[in-house]
Amino acid sequence: MKNQPSRRQFLGATAALVSGAVLSTNNVFGAPAYIRNLGKPNSLINGVQIGAITYSFRDMPDQSAEATLKYVLDSGISAIELMGGPAESFAGAPKNTVNMQTVFPLMRKRREKQELTADENKMLDEAEAQMKAYRQEIAKWRLSAPMSKFEQMRKMYNQAGVQIYAFKPDTFNVQSTDAEIEYGLKAAKLLGANQVTLEHPGNDAHTLRLGTLAQKQGMKVAYHGHEQQTPTFWDTALAQSPANMLNLDLGHFVAAGNTDPLGFVKLKHDRIASMHIKDRQTPEHEKGNLPWGQGDTPLLQVLKLMRDQKYTFPATVELEYKIPAGSTSVAEVKKCLDYCRNALS
Structure with missing residues (x-):
């Protein structure tokens, strides 16, 4: 019968439905724990x-x-x-304007006493100055977060x-x-x-x-x-x-x-x-x-x-x-x- 879903399609659709229900609630209409945890x-x-x-x-x-x-x-x-x-x-x-994806590797190099280029030292020093200002800004925010x-x-x-x-x-x-x-x-x-x-x-x-x-x-x-x-x-x-x-x-x-x-x-x-x-x-x-x-x-x-x-x-x-x-x-x-x-x- 052409319009009948295959077993694989049925199981896939069922899993997707249950996974969606799991994400929306921990009480899936009284379902047992193994179903509630399906997809987690x-x-x-x-x-x-x-x-x-x-x-x-x-x-x-x-x-x-x-x-x-x-x-x-x-x-x-x-x-x-x-x-x-x-x-x-x-x-x-408040948003941190420092690109931490760039800064993290430089921080690690400095911490591990690896040699940094002049440009890397300048970039890290500038980032640290910006982060100092950001820390002051976020410190104020934290008191009323x-x-x-x-x-x-x-x-x-x-x-x-x-x-x-x-x-x-x-x-x-x-x-x-x-x-x-x-x-x-x-x-x-x-x-x-x-x-x-x-x-x-x-x-x-x-x-x-x-x-x-x-x-x-x-x-x-x-x-x-x-x-x-x-x-x-x-x-x-x-x-x-x-x-x-x-x-x-x-x-x-x-x-x-x-x-x-x-x-x-x-x-x-x-x-x-x-x-x-x-x-x-x-x-x-x-x-x-x-x-x-x-x-x-x-x-x-x-x-x-x-x-x-x-x-x-x-x-x-x-x-x-x-x-x-x-x-x-x-x-x-x-x-x-x-x-x-x-x-x-």
Whole structure:
């Protein structure tokens, strides 16, 4: 019968209808959970939550909350560490005129003490001056920001199947006021996060302040590190407050020359709030940041350790290797997730 749809067409149409219903409501006319979750991502693999920091999608042209959600969904990720930009723009923050897609690579080069050309130094200096002025503008906005917008964004992400476990806005600097810090903590809580993340400030008074303010809000502060990470890097902050935690970066830890990353994870697992994963080389191999499986970082071993020891902190994909020609960050994050799925199968 020519007018009858094929089995494949019928199943495809049914899946599309159910997926649309899932995105519109969590209660699909009493449908069982497996139907409500049809079409949603699931990167919880044998008890290990694989997440991604949305910084991984920094090369994508649209950095709105809605576009970022699509990148996350297309990569198959169901839990994220959210950068401040998409959330604050969704809440109505003033627009940053600095092209961060251009600036991020230069910031990384300067941080890693790579040589910059005169033009690159000039561009970075000008961008930093513009960002300083922007930080002053957005600091004023944050004091009267419509906080209900963060709850609205959480609902949008959750209905699509994505949980936000960490939030990384630019509100926790040494020069930030207590009011700005409290704003960032409250926004994180409304987004559904249990932690905020930031670069370790290297300032003991500031980590004490952050830990104290976070504890009052029932939140965690997870400090990230690069090649300054050592086994004792976080000790002072951890002693200051139970709210102070690690946002360990396993790849940078290896590139810094630390020889027992697995032993360190075992030692500190109860104070790790989240862990970035990438594949970097040791100093002997020039510290390269490579596609997964080509570097010296024990990714397979740490993922299996997390599975076998039932560690509950998320492993966060941070895409920093060079994206191959013809590919995108979304496709590469999906490859990283597939790597994790194979490791944990």
